Amino acid sequence: MKVERLLAIIIKLLNKNRMTAKELAEEFEVSVRTVQRDIDSINMAGIPIVSYKGSNGGYGILEEYKISTGLFNDLEYELLLTTLEGVYKTYDDKQLKQIIEKLASIKVNDRKQHSPILLDFGGWGPTKKRTEKVNTIKKSIESNKVIAFQYIDTNGSYTEREIEPITLILKVNKWYVYSFCKLRNEYRLFKLGRMRNIKLTNQDIEQRENTDEYNFYHHDQKNVTLSLKFTHHALNQLEDYFEFDDLDFSEDGWIYLTETFPEDEWVYRMILSLGDQVEVLEPQHIRHIIKEKAKKICEKY
Structure with a gap:
């Protein structure tokens, strides 16, 4: 197809300094005249391909239009591409996709080196609804329009x-999404997972x-310093919440941690998720809250 051939010509010229019409014709098994018409079509699309004369002549894309491969070594290039591809798994954005395609068309020393890091921000569950929410909010920011939705707080209201x-x-x-909330008349942070029926308004x-911009470490929630005691069976889950360097592996066989958190439902759920593998040593009011929540769980069974 012509469109596929035009794209292939662009990629060829991005990866090579220059190619003659004859070389391109042989590459794509078409006539020289067809190549010349293709070059005209590419130029009309806004990609500046120029013809150079002389022994080293041929067609080439203007250097100002190319991304300099000298900016990156092999590992830097692969890490940049890997990072963008990881973000794209959760942020299905047309412009981001175009950036990835442009980077993928560049040859950096034939790309023999692969990134030692794999990044995936996509999460474990289905992403379609999350992507739709992200795109609606992105459209709201770009079009300067208010969005309306239902918000579910930690109490289920x-x-x-x-x-x-x-x-x-x-x-x-x-x-x-960090936003100005018209209901509360102040700037607030909203979790997309709690937003339902998002609509773009006029x-x-x-x-x-x-x-x-919102700073996660500055908010109006009160903080609580927890003193926790874990069994070694909790290690698999602890790595989801803490750095092992912060844990105290005591000679008595227990693992201890003292850490400060905003006191909210997340803290209670984190503790409860560890079941009998954790004990709250301090403060006493957190011990009482966990005890009461555990009682309510038992009553259900």
């Missing part, structure tokens, strides 16, 4: 919200005083 999105945030496989986002 629903509220109707209208927000003015500022920034999409991907952190530890979770998507958030309302324009108001021009407000600029605010700093």
Whole structure:
């Protein structure tokens, strides 16, 4: 097909400095005249291919249009491409895909080196609905329009919200959107997983005083310093929450940790998820909360 041949010619010229019409004709098994018409079509599409005369002549893409492969060594190039491909698994964006395709068309020393790192931000579950939410919020930011949705809080209560999105945030496989909330009349962070029935409205986002991007470590939640005691059977799960360098592997056979967290439902669920493999030593009010929650679990069975 002509379109496939045009794309193949572009990639050839990106990977080589110059090729003659004859070389291209032989490569794609077409006539020289067909190649010349293809070059005209590519130029009309906005990709600047020029003809060079002389013994080293031929067709080539303007150097200003190319990405310099000298910017990266083999490992740097592969790591950049791997990172973008990992993000693309959870952020299905047309522009991001185009960047990946452009990078993939570059030869860096024939790409003999492979990245020693595999990055995948896609999560374990289905991604279609998450991708739809991300794309709707992205469209809201680009079009300067308010979005409306139902939000479910940690108690399971629903509220109707209208927000003015500022920034999409991907952190530890979770998507958030930092926005101005019109219901609360303040800037807030929303978890995409708790947002339902997201709709783009016709309302324009108001021009407000600029605010700093959300900092995960500065919020109005109170913090609590936990002193925890684990069995060695908890190690498989502990690596999901903590760095092993922060753990104290005691001679008494237990593993200890003292760490500060925002006190919320996440902390309680994290402790409960470890079952009988963890004990809260301090503070006492957290011990009481976990005890009461465990009682309610037992009552269900």
